[in-house]
Amino acid sequence: MNAEAVAFWVLGTVAVVGAVGVVAAPKAVYSALSLASTMIALAVIYAAQGALFLGVVQVVVYTGAVMMLFLFVLMLIGVDSAQSLTETIRGQRIAAVLAGLGFGALLIAGIGAGVTGGFVGLDKANGAGNVQGLAQLIFTRNLWAFELTSALLITAALGAMVLAHRERLEPRKTQREMAIERFRDGGRATPQPNPGVYARRNAVDTMARLPDGSDAKSSVSATIRGPQTDPAQ
Amino acid sequence: MNPAHYLYLSALLFTIGAAGMLLRRNAIVMFMCVELMLNAGNLAFVTFARMHGQLDGQAVAFFTMVVAACEVVVGLSIIVAIFRTRRNADVDESHLLRH
Numbered sequence: 001m002n003a004e005a006v007a008f009w010v011l012g013t014v015a016v017v018g019a020v021g022v023v024a025a026p027k028a029v030y031s032a033l034s035l036a037s038t039m040i041a042l043a044v045i046y047a048a049q050g051a052l053f054l055g056v057v058q059v060v061v062y063t064g065a066v067m068m069l070f071l072f073v074l075m076l077i078g079v080d081s082a083q084s085l086t087e088t089i090r091g092q093r094i095a096a097v098l099a100g101l102g103f104g105a106l107l108i109a110g111i112g113a114g115v116t117g118g119f120v121g122l123d124k125a126n127g128a129g130n131v132q133g134l135a136q137l138i139f140t141r142n143l144w145a146f147e148l149t150s151a152l153l154i155t156a157a158l159g160a161m162v163l164a165h166r167e168r169l170e171p172r173k174t175q176r177e178m179a180i181e182r183f184r185d186g187g188r189a190t191p192q193p194n195p196g197v198y199a200r201r202n203a204v205d206t207m208a209r210l211p212d213g214s215d216a217k218s219s220v221s222a223t224i225r226g227p228q229t230d231p232a233q
Numbered sequence: 234m235n236p237a238h239y240l241y242l243s244a245l246l247f248t249i250g251a252a253g254m255l256l257r258r259n260a261i262v263m264f265m266c267v268e269l270m271l272n273a274g275n276l277a278f279v280t281f282a283r284m285h286g287q288l289d290g291q292a293v294a295f296f297t298m299v300v301a302a303c304e305v306v307v308g309l310s311i312i313v314a315i316f317r318t319r320r321n322a323d324v325d326e327s328h329l330l331r332h
Contacts, residue, residue, distance in 0.1 A: 042272055042276055049239070073309045097252060115237045
């Protein structure tokens with residue numbers, strides 16, 4: 001076993017385990033982490049196959065930007081929204097696994113039958129450097145495709161803006177209107193008390209003490225206070 | 234190393250991605266499975282480039298990455314838009330594309 005075979009088996013195992021993790025993890029965050037590990041393993045495999053530039057791009061674009069975007073959307077949607085793994089269509093899981101097995105068997109049999117011969121190797125093509133060789137290809141023969149990708153990227157950015165945009169249904173309130181709204185029904189004129197004022201601790205979950213020693217409930221954020229207030233406070 | 238090994242790995246990853254697409258109902262996880270399949274395709278392209286001693290496969294893989302980045306941006310914003318109207322990212326729930 002030479003060095004490349006060792007690298008292949010180690011990284012291939014990591015990639016496959018990560019891929020299974022994407023499918024099998026109950027929480028979407030675990031899926032995202034598994035996908036990131038698969039992508040990093042693939043990046044190293046690319047670099048080992050003479051595609052150094054693609055390996056770097058894989059880390060920067062995929063594990064950096066794309067996975068970050070995935071995690072952002074997961075945070076927006078709710079990290080702990082675990083999907084119920086129960087079947088809604090009876091027999092769907094078995095059917096899907098069977099279809100996957102059949103598809104994989106077909107694909108692998110096709111590769112086994114079709115691929116003959118070894119690697120020619122990229123030593124000659126990478127003679128002037130991998131980046132230089134790729135640049136020559138992209139900026140001469142594939143220049144039109146490269147220009148089109150710029151149009152595609154701009155369209156995607158515009159599309160994301162249009163899709164994520166929400167129409168404002170009512171005009172924005174001015175400061176004057178907000179002040180009137182606040183004081184019309186005799187609201188509190190001063191700012192809310194800080195948490196922990198005159199209390200034994202000044203943590204954010206400690207209620208401030210009023211002059212008579214009782215707790216000022218409004219000093220602690222409702223999110224921290226939770227649905228039931230701790231009696232010890 | 235035999236090129237078939239890399240192609241087997243690529244086929245395996247693609248199959249796992251496709252099976253996950255069929256198995257999972259969370260839209261984001263389904264999207265990750267699509268990414269997995271795109272990555273498997275890229276691995277095949279890189280292997281083919283090395284098999285034939287030409288960089289064309291790597292150029293195609295580069296373009297695939299660009300297209301995948303666009304696809305992620307648009308797809309995730311669609312998921313966010315759907316989530317905003319129905320507070321759910323489950324594809325079973327959104328069989329109607331109306332509000």
